[in-house]
Amino acid sequence: MEIKIKIRGYHTDSYQHVNNARYLEFLEEARWQIVEEFMEITDFIQNELSFFVVNINISYRSPAKVNDVILIKTGLHKISSKSAVFRQEIINTATGKICIQADITFVVADKTGKAIALKGEIKEALNKIPGV
Amino acid sequence: MEIKIKIRGYHTDSYQHVNNARYLEFLEEARWQIVEEFMEITDFIQNELSFFVVNINISYRSPAKVNDVILIKTGLHKISSKSAVFRQEIINTATGKICIQADITFVVADKTGKAIALKGEIKEALNKIPGV
Amino acid sequence: MEIKIKIRGYHTDSYQHVNNARYLEFLEEARWQIVEEFMEITDFIQNELSFFVVNINISYRSPAKVNDVILIKTGLHKISSKSAVFRQEIINTATGKICIQADITFVVADKTGKAIALKGEIKEALNKIPGV
């Protein structure tokens, strides 16, 4: 699953590069798109389940500048008993270099905010997301 | 009512200036501080009233750069029958110049989202905010 | 010229609506797209000309929420001797209502930061942008 974003002035900071925090928005955007495309998200909402990110490990490898087009690749990397991991990579198509590599660990919480076990129907639903 | 903010790299964009959208956050921050200091905000919350901004008219007069310290001045400018106006100004203390002048028109909405008349107790509460 | 954006959680604030400041980013995105499509932007960059926004007058008419798709319409509204105005409107396609109406006044600045007269080639270039 890949999406493209063109970098604008408001994405960058005083170093003229995309700011560290902004990349997290780009990665979140890509995750919503993959979840929408491959999961029955309405089931999630009806069951009052939410995704909560519990850890982000992100490496900033090379910068992206205004007018560069970046490509965000997203896949499900691992499902554990109570958490799962999206692996995401951003390529700067202007330079061909990797901008960002990130592992996003999340839990699925019920309406009380408690993380539920990732088994049965929930695990099946998550497994529809393409792996990486 | 005045607050100061030091400009950081993440506040600026590719022109090396504070970005247009970021100023709106600075202005919102200053409004919350003046509202907290001069109004009984808990009364508002108990009555399930909210502030909704309906118009912002903002002029960008001169830029602010990284390490500049800006001074935000906020006062209540006008109360009409159904809306009121905050007037805000940002001075760049590094240059002595006016960065921003803005009029922020808002309504007070009840829990159904409908704007209520600004009279009686509500008007009194708003009038505690220093004028400008 | 129209672009669509799907509202995500990170676009909204504690009122569950798209935040005031975020709309300015959406409007800036739409302006870059129209400028890119209709102007020879490389001429601008070679001549070291920049767009500077000098005033934004934005009315917030109805909210947009998570999962709503908004439609941003952008056109050039007026060219004066030293400034010009983009008129932009955001429609919430989920409700059919107008979210935002905004007039964005800008100048074209040379490399010294001084606003230049909008005549001759510059005026012709701006006039390629569809009007509204």
Add this chain to the structure above:
Amino acid sequence: MEIKIKIRGYHTDSYQHVNNARYLEFLEEARWQIVEEFMEITDFIQNELSFFVVNINISYRSPAKVNDVILIKTGLHKISSKSAVFRQEIINTATGKICIQADITFVVADKTGKAIALKGEIKEALNKIPGV
């Protein structure tokens, strides 16, 4: 080194919690404050040196909501031959719980963008930052 921030509506997202990306801005703010207080930052600028973040490992432990006051603790955790690590923690003073734990790995780059060795004067300068 500790700084406090009061959470406002514009800091939060549709879950009513401070958004993942916004925390990175809070952490960056705290790092600039500690660097300014303990390092001779003008030396850095005169020598055209920059800090570049190369990795962020951030755990989101419990949420912060509107009107909560958060406390950000920052210290220098480790200096290696070419990179160093800030360790940061955010406490939600409203709940007493840890919101965020983060390790921020950075390099010092010269004007060509190349990471320099962290020895001699640079190492001494970094060592003035309180440890954690």
